[in-house]
C-alpha cells in the first residue's frame with residue numbers, strides 16, 4: 654500500500670495569530686520506505702506527522718492510504734483505521750499502569766475484539782527480549798523494557814506504517830547536562 658500526502662496545508666489561528674504551519678506539503682511513502690523527517694523547531698514536523706497519522710485534520714489537501722482518504726470518514730472509522738493500519742511509538746510509552754505487559758501489547762487488538770496471533774506474539778516478544786516479562790506491570794519493568802513493550806504494541810496488529818517520534822531536544826539537554 655502506498656501513502657500519498659497531497660498538497661497539505663495547515664493554518665492555525667486567524668488574524669494576528671495566523672500561522673501557516675504547512676504550505677502545500679506533498680510526499681509519497683512507498684512500501685518498505687524508511688523516512689525521517691528532520692527540521693528546526695517550529696518547522697512543522699509534528700503538524701505533518703499528526704496529519705499523516707490522522708490525529709489532526711489538514712486545512713486543505715488529502716492523505717490517501719491506498720484509495721482511502723483518512724480525513725473523510727467519521728471519528729469512529731478513523732480510530733479503527735488507525736488501530737489496524739498504524740503503529741505508534743512515542744517518546745513517552747503511554748503504557749496503561751494497571752495492565753500487564755501482555756495486556757498492553759494486545760490492547761490494539763482487544764479494542765477491535767480481535768484474537769491475538771500467539772505465535773507472532775511469542776516470536777516478536779522473544780526478538781525484543783521481553784517474552785519473560787509479559788505478566789509484569791509496567792512499573793515492574795526497566796525503562797528499556799517498557800519501551801520494548803510499547804514497540805511490541807505498535808507491531809502487534811501488523812500495521813502498514815509505524816510512526817515513531819524522537820526528541821532530539823531531550824538528547825541535547827542530556828548532553829548539555831554533562832558539561
Ligand SMILES: Nc1ncnc2c1ncn2[C@@H]1O[C@H](COP(=O)(O)OP(=O)(O)O)[C@@H](O)[C@H]1O
Pocket residue numbers: 665666672673674692693694695696697698699700701
Ligand atoms: N495548536 C497550535 N496553534 C497555533 N499554532 C500552532 C499550533 N501547533 C503548532 N503551531 C505552530 O505551527 C508551527 C509548526 O509547529 P510544529 O509542527 O509543532 O513544529 P515542529 O514539530 O517542527 O517543531 C509553529 O510555528 C508552531 O508555533
Ligand SMILES: [Mg+2]
Pocket residue numbers: 698699700
Ligand atoms: Mg515537534
